[in-house]
Amino acid sequence: MHGRHGLVQTLLAAEPVDEFNVWTFPLVLDQGKPLFGEDAVPAALRVTSSRVTGKGVIVTTNQSAGPVAQQTAAVEDGKVVV
Numbered sequence: 001m002h003g004r005h006g007l008v009q010t011l012l013a014a015e016p017v018d019e020f021n022v023w024t025f026p027l028v029l030d031q032g033k034p035l036f037g038e039d040a041v042p043a044a045l046r047v048t049s050s051r052v053t054g055k056g057v058i059v060t061t062n063q064s065a066g067p068v069a070q071q072t073a074a075v076e077d078g079k080v081v082v
Helices: 005-014
Strands: 019-024 045-052 058-064 074-076 079-081
Antiparallel strands (some): 019 058, 074 079
């Protein structure tokens, strides 16, 4: 099912989503809208496949990975450490 950011958030809140694809295009148009906004339901995701098209579009397939694990991250020597 194709949809906008609001549809994704509605489906995640109702929990009927087993898998979804995210297409990330290599361009910025104005400010845009975040796919997962402030009111999004926290969900752990697992990327089950990914590919990059010839035009640079990143396509990932994501599945639910259960509850969100609480972790902390920091930047050390210019690298993110989890």
